[in-house]
Amino acid sequence: MSRPVREPGEDLALAERLVRFGRTSGADEIEVGIGESDEFNVDVRLGEIENLIEAGSRYAGVRVIRDKKTAFASSSDLSEDALRRLIRNAVGRAELAQADEYAGLAELAATRVDPAALDIFDPEIPALEAKTKIGLALETERIALADKRITNSHGASFSTNEVRSVLAASNGFSGTYEKTYAGLSVGLQAGDTEDLVEDFWFSNQIHFRDLESPEQIARTAVARTVRQLHPRKIKTQHVPVIFEPLMTGSLLGFLFGCVSGTAVYQRATFLADKLGQAIGNDRITVIDDGLMPRRLGSGPFDSEGIPSRRTVVVERGVLKNFLCNAYAARKLGLQTTGNADGGGVGPNNFYLQPGPHSQAEIIRGCDKGLLLLRTLGHGLNSVTGDISRGAFGLWIEKGEIVHPVSEITISGNLGEVLRSVEMVGSDLEFRGSICGPTIKVTEMTVAGD
Amino acid sequence: MNNLATPRSFRFEDRTGLAANDWRKILDLALSSGADFAEIYLEYRESSAAHMEDDIIKDTSENVSLGLGIRVWTGEKTGYGYTNDLTWDKIRRTARSAAAVAAGPARAQSLDLRESPVDGRVYRALSPAHLAPFETRIDLVRRAYASCQKTDPAVKKVKATIQDSIQYVMIINSEGLLVRDARPLVKLTCVGIAERGALHEYGYSGGGGRVGLEYFADVLTPEAIGAEAAREALDLLDARDAPAGEMPVVLAPGHAGVLIHEAVGHLLEADFNRKKTSVFWNKGGKTIGTTAVTIYDDPTIPASRGSYAIDDEGTVPQKTLLIEKGVIRGLLQDKLSARLMNRPLTGHGRRQDYTDFPIPRMANTYIERGEQDPEEILRSVKKGFYAERFTGGQVEDSGKFTFSVSSGWLIENGRRTAPVKQATLIGSNVEILRQVEMIGSDLTFGLQTGTCSKEGQDVPVNDGCPTLKISAMTVGGRQ
Numbered sequence: 001m002s003r004p005v006r007e008p009g010e011d012l013a014l015a016e017r018l019v020r021f022g023r024t025s026g027a028d029e030i031e032v033g034i035g036e037s038d039e040f041n042v043d044v045r046l047g048e049i050e051n052l053i054e055a056g057s058r059y060a061g062v063r064v065i066r067d068k069k070t071a072f073a074s075s076s077d078l079s080e081d082a083l084r085r086l087i088r089n090a091v092g093r094a095e096l097a098q099a100d101e102y103a104g105l106a107e108l109a110a111t112r113v114d115p116a117a118l119d120i121f122d123p124e125i126p127a128l129e130a131k132t133k134i135g136l137a138l139e140t141e142r143i144a145l146a147d148k149r150i151t152n153s154h155g156a157s158f159s160t161n162e163v164r165s166v167l168a169a170s171n172g173f174s175g176t177y178e179k180t181y182a183g184l185s186v187g188l189q190a191g192d193t194e195d196l197v198e199d200f201w202f203s204n205q206i207h208f209r210d211l212e213s214p215e216q217i218a219r220t221a222v223a224r225t226v227r228q229l230h231p232r233k234i235k236t237q238h239v240p241v242i243f244e245p246l247m248t249g250s251l252l253g254f255l256f257g258c259v260s261g262t263a264v265y266q267r268a269t270f271l272a273d274k275l276g277q278a279i280g281n282d283r284i285t286v287i288d289d290g291l292m293p294r295r296l297g298s299g300p301f302d303s304e305g306i307p308s309r310r311t312v313v314v315e316r317g318v319l320k321n322f323l324c325n326a327y328a329a330r331k332l333g334l335q336t337t338g339n340a341d342g343g344g345v346g347p348n349n350f351y352l353q354p355g356p357h358s359q360a361e362i363i364r365g366c367d368k369g370l371l372l373l374r375t376l377g378h379g380l381n382s383v384t385g386d387i388s389r390g391a392f393g394l395w396i397e398k399g400e401i402v403h404p405v406s407e408i409t410i411s412g413n414l415g416e417v418l419r420s421v422e423m424v425g426s427d428l429e430f431r432g433s434i435c436g437p438t439i440k441v442t443e444m445t446v447a448g449d
Numbered sequence: 450m451n452n453l454a455t456p457r458s459f460r461f462e463d464r465t466g467l468a469a470n471d472w473r474k475i476l477d478l479a480l481s482s483g484a485d486f487a488e489i490y491l492e493y494r495e496s497s498a499a500h501m502e503d504d505i506i507k508d509t510s511e512n513v514s515l516g517l518g519i520r521v522w523t524g525e526k527t528g529y530g531y532t533n534d535l536t537w538d539k540i541r542r543t544a545r546s547a548a549a550v551a552a553g554p555a556r557a558q559s560l561d562l563r564e565s566p567v568d569g570r571v572y573r574a575l576s577p578a579h580l581a582p583f584e585t586r587i588d589l590v591r592r593a594y595a596s597c598q599k600t601d602p603a604v605k606k607v608k609a610t611i612q613d614s615i616q617y618v619m620i621i622n623s624e625g626l627l628v629r630d631a632r633p634l635v636k637l638t639c640v641g642i643a644e645r646g647a648l649h650e651y652g653y654s655g656g657g658g659r660v661g662l663e664y665f666a667d668v669l670t671p672e673a674i675g676a677e678a679a680r681e682a683l684d685l686l687d688a689r690d691a692p693a694g695e696m697p698v699v700l701a702p703g704h705a706g707v708l709i710h711e712a713v714g715h716l717l718e719a720d721f722n723r724k725k726t727s728v729f730w731n732k733g734g735k736t737i738g739t740t741a742v743t744i745y746d747d748p749t750i751p752a753s754r755g756s757y758a759i760d761d762e763g764t765v766p767q768k769t770l771l772i773e774k775g776v777i778r779g780l781l782q783d784k785l786s787a788r789l790m791n792r793p794l795t796g797h798g799r800r801q802d803y804t805d806f807p808i809p810r811m812a813n814t815y816i817e818r819g820e821q822d823p824e825e826i827l828r829s830v831k832k833g834f835y836a837e838r839f840t841g842g843q844v845e846d847s848g849k850f851t852f853s854v855s856s857g858w859l860i861e862n863g864r865r866t867a868p869v870k871q872a873t874l875i876g877s878n879v880e881i882l883r884q885v886e887m888i889g890s891d892l893t894f895g896l897q898t899g900t901c902s903k904e905g906q907d908v909p910v911n912d913g914c915p916t917l918k919i920s921a922m923t924v925g926g927r928q
Contacts, residue, residue: 045724048525048526049526049550050525050526050527051526051527051528051529051806052526052527052528052529052549052550053528053529053530053531053806054530054546054547054549055529055530055531055532055543055546055804056532056534057516057531057532057533057804058533058534059533070507070508071508071509071510071511072508072509072510072511073510073511073512073513074510074511074512074513075512075513075514075515076513076514076515076516076533077513077514077515077533078533078534082513086511086513089511090511093509093511093583094509096499096506096509096583096584096587097505097506097507097508097509098505098506098507099505100503100505100507130549152724152725152726154724154726154846189726189846189847193728193730193731194728194879196728196846196847196848197847198726198845198846198847236693236694266502266606266608266642267605267606267642267644267649268606268642268651270649343508376843376844376845376849376850376851376875377841377842377843377851377852377853377873377875378840378841378842378843378853379840379851379853379871379872379873379925381651381855381871383642383649383650383651384649384650384651384871386870386871388691388853388871388872388873388925388926388927389851389853389873389925390843390849390850390851390873390875390925391875392849406849407849407875407876407877407923408875408923408925409693409851409872409873409874409875409923409924409925410925411693411871411872411873411925411926411927412927445693445925445926445927445928447693447694447923447924447925447926448694448695448923449694449695449923
């Protein structure tokens with residue numbers, strides 16, 4: 001789809017107008033965000049296009065505060081009349097909430113981050129021809145299906161998104177930036193119907209040129225799928241578990257939920273009282289950094305207009321900072337960390353610092369244990385830190401991978417896991433906004449027969 | 450301050466200024482590159498929410514979603530475009546985007562549009578939430594909150610939320626279909642966190658459905674919801690770690706319907722079978738479970754969260770038999786799969802909103818009641834696990850599934866003895882259906898708060914099941 005007909009700056013002017021309208025309608029404070037996105041997605045399967053999506057959309061979100069009482073509103077109807085009605089409603093509805101001394105917009109920051117320095121807009125993406133995009137998906141699936149061991153395909157997809165974000169607020173903030181995304185993925189099955197295994201591989205980037213090639217993605221997806229063929233069951237036991245990078249990422253996603261300022265003031269996290277204390281061993285350093293050039297989680301400001309920054313969350317095992325928006329920060333007597341995301345708290349680039357070991361070295365050093373490939377299910381409890389999930393893995397004996405295992409569960413506790421990380425891999429890659437390298441954990445419960 | 454100007458009805462014609470003739474022009478434009486089917490899906494949804502924590506009504510919100518999606522088919526290919534800018538130019542551009550999946554001269558023309566009436570009796574909203582004063586909704590939140598908090602001093606933190614929406618849809622296609630629906634939905638939920646020393650535990654409950662606010666007087670009170678959330682958190686303070694290993698498992702009636710949803714429902718969605726990625730694709734008419742097992746999906750259950758008068762393709766849904774006495778009898782169909790598989794429609798084509806095209810989805814999935822007394826089922830287990838409350842599940846096409854148990858009991862000598870917490874059950878659906886050994890007479894439906902995710906689309910669902918005994922299943926606890 002070609003670029004929209006709106007002039008650059010038109011949405012910013014609209015947001016600023018709506019802020020003024022809100023103030024004259026009785027809001028003490030008001031914040032208006034407008035997002036616009038142009039999406040392309042193609043799914044191909046067995047060599048044919050299955051779905052082709054091209055679309056553009058806009059969306060507005062509003063926060064109004066009157067007498068320390070808050071109301072939110074949002075709309076995909078961007079007509080100015082509809083938005084004015086929504087703001088008037090919100091100003092009226094604010095009365096229905098109760099005064100909350102912590103309510104309010106963020107304080108206007110003294111500094112700004114230059115979006116250009118972050119390099120998060122790739123002009124090549126809007127210019128890509130549909131033929132090129134479709135071709136990449138077809139090529140990826142074709143290479144994967146050429147492998148005789150692959151028996152069926154979930155299809156391959158190529159997608160791009162161009163997003164323009166605008167924010168204006170009554171504290172004087174006014175800003176806008178553009179960001180691009182591109183992604184290529186393929187999902188595969190191997191084995192016959194009675195012994196089916198499946199997996200996928202993907203690459204997501206801000207810049208088109210940073211994507212892995214169709215060849216790399218296809219080969220990785222094939223290898224990840226076929227290595228699970230002919231699994232065995234194992235007896236229930238307590239063994240070391242090695243997390244592959246995507247699994248460490250999933251663990252860090254759980255940690256993120258437990259260090260979010262919102263969860264802390266709601267007492268919905270087992271780490272609520274642990275600021276300044278050791279929550280892991282000295283191999284654990286976790287960073288949230290919104291300023292990394294070309295990374296998926298980077299941006300010049302958060303949804304409250306706070307400039308992005310780098311925050312050390314855990315340093316050599318010690319919990320240094322909770323991640324906060326303005327509200328959570330006020331509740332907790334802390335500073336906002338530039339993690340406001342809608343009404344809540346979201347990650348920028350949230351990652352575990354890599355260590356010195358290759359994954360091969362970590363496996364070689366494991367006498368008996370589980371290499372965790374994938375998990376299934378939702379068994380994460382941030383209130384207790386308890387982990388209990390379905391799992392797929394490879395069994396390790398004497399430093400060698402001996403066979404795949406399935407229909408097992410792993411369970412443990414995030415606190416115990418962070419204290420018992422024995423080795424940290426060097427293989428950190430930024431595939432999403434939350435990521436980590438391979439890690440080896442001393443012991444978890446692996447339940448089988 | 451209740452003049453939120455929510456319309457009692459919504460006419461897309463008024464909002465867009467477009468009439469039947471214009472829609473046909475759009476359909477013909479969508480067909481102009483050689484597609485053989487075109488469809489316009491218009492959606493207007495107003496949602497609102499009120500939220501209480503820290504003993505105050507913290508905030509309220511209102512969301513308006515308005516947009517349309519245009520879909521075309523050419524053979525097995527789908528082209529899709531959507532926009533929330535409902536101007537003539539933007540709608541035409543969206544039609545052309547969707548049409549781009551086909552290449553060639555026009556082959557089909559749209560038929561005359563004829564509006565079909567829709568029977569909305571499945572919705573049971575005498576006093577629809579979206580028309581009630583906001584204060585009335587806030588009062589329900591306060592009552593649930595207060596009830597949870599006062600259950601026990603150990604309850605240290607409470608959150609209560611009410612969410613409601615009214616979704617107006619209009620579906621028009623090149624086969625001459627024009628239908629409208631207005632779908633109410635409400636849910637009141639409560640979370641309690643209980644603390645004792647260093648122990649923290651979490652409890653959750655809720656209710657709602659395709660109902661009005663009278664539900665919270667007639668069916669389930671906010672007080673009951675609040676007390677149940679507190680009860681779960683308090684029970685867990687006394688619970689020990691769940692066992693680990695393979696053992697007989699008894700599933701409590703109601704919430705355990707999520708097992709049927711994960712282990713069976715998803716893999717009987719037609720798309721996975723058409724593409725032969727589901728382990729069930731070649732098992733139609735074959736026995737895959739014990740004769741005790743009969744499973745339906747029924748989008749027509751009055752007032753239930755997963756129900757609808759028409760699906761998101763305009764099909765009137767039917768109670769669909771999926772498994773009869775252990776034999777696969779049916780699939781959940783949308784129009785595309787039904788056409789490509791040459792099967793009848795079942796009315797299970799659903800979408801999250803106008804930005805998505807429909808795919809086969811569940812509505813209200815349940816396992817039919819059996820004959821056994823639940824007590825008798827319990828008595829038959831010498832040593833095992835009783836799974837009582839659940840937080841969700843997941844399945845992949847290979848049939849491997851998990852579901853997460855937040856609380857349960859040890860069973861020893863036919864009795865529930867010690868409360869236990871947090872375990873994941875894992876299995877393969879092919880095996881588990883063969884291991885359903887006993888089915889209770891106590892069919893119960895879940896909380897009316899469930900949401901199912903598939904391919905990035907969330908839709909409201911519900912599920913149900915009677916007490917079930919699975920002869921052996923892997924329980925992933927820590928002991």
